Amino acid sequence: MDGILSMAPRMLTPDTAILPAYFPVPILGLVPVNAFVIRAAEPVLIDTGLFGAQQEFMRGLRSLIDPAALRWIWLTHVDPDHIGSLERLLVEAPQARIVTTFLGMGKYSLRGQLPPDRVFLLNPGQTLDVGDRKLFALRPPTFDAPETTALFDLKTRTLFSADSFGAVLREPAEDANGMNPTALRDGGVLWATVDAPWLHMTDATALHRTLAGVHSLHPDLVLSSHLPPARGMLDKLMANLTAARTATPWVGPDQAAMMAAMATAPQPGARRERISATSVA
Ligand SMILES: [Fe+2]
Ligand SMILES: [Fe+2]
Structure with missing residues (x-):
């Protein structure tokens, strides 16, 4: 799909990798779209990327792991x-197995079939044992789909927060820690x-209670589907x-505003050329 930027995968911890991409949304900006691999004893893929970028996604995944070795594909939700x-x-x-x-x-059955013997149903509050660690399933503080299930890797203390803690960016970023604080706050x-x-x-007390629950996990690293990796900055993300x-x-633009914005938007190809050095070949 024109405009999607598929970047080279990279390791974030000795056994956790990110497959980053960016999706430009007119009016809003650049939305990061990340998937992740945990090289656990039973390897886990967390989400499977964007429609329209399957070739790039699979190429990036194969550079990290033989897909045939994957034992779990954790879908945070089916958007x-x-x-x-x-x-x-x-x-x-x-x-x-599809978690x-x-x-x-x-919901997935409305667009395709998941063979029942390939599915593993797991609810927030339950834990998945992947051989050398346990993955704790939880409902993240914000979500846009009711099936959303985030996860916490108890071995690396990494929180995979699904859509929660995302941000709209002006340009790609290696990590959230290096971002301009104002851009991070406004984009978040x-x-x-x-x-x-x-x-x-929601009321303030309910949100505070939800955030306190996430805080009690003490994650060292927050990996949102829609934010560059964030180390030791949970408090800022919660703020x-x-x-x-x-x-x-x-409120989204109406038709007239949308047409005006599209007419003046930069062509996606110009941005793609600038970052081609780090894109997946
Ligand atoms: Fe979503
Ligand atoms: Fe999403």
Whole structure:
């Protein structure tokens, strides 16, 4: 799909890798779309990338691991930016069980079939044993789909937060720690108001209690589907969600505003050329 930037995968910890991509959204900006691999005793892929970038995704994945070695494919939820290569992986990763919820399986059946013997149903609060570690399933503080299940790797203390803690960016970034703090805050608040508009309807006490639950895990590394990797900055990410609760609700452009914006938008090809050195070949 034109405009998607598929970047080279890279290791974040000795056994955790990121497959980063970016999806430009008119009006908003650049949305990171990340998948992850945990090289556990039973290897885990977390989400399967964007529709429209399957070739790049599979090429990047193969550079990290033989898909046939995957034992688990954890779907945080079944939005199109998380299941892009799932169909292909059902063939290329025949040993892998698809970790999702009953609702995730049901929603996916509206577009394709998940063979029942390939599915492993796991609910928030439950734990998946992947040989050398346990992965704790939890509902993240914000989400845009009811089946959403985040996970916490108890061995590396990494929180894979699904859509939560995302941010809209102006340009690709290696990690969240190196980002301009104002851009990170504004992009984080914007993302939360777009992706979880119901946040405005929650009360402060309920949100605080939810965030306290995440804080109690003490994650060293937060890996959102929609943010560059964030080390030791959970408090800042949580502050963005707190600010988003009372921020101005986001309303999308109407037709006239959209057409005006599209007419003046830069061509995606120009940006792609600038970063081709780090893109997946
Ligand atoms: Fe989503
Ligand atoms: Fe998403």
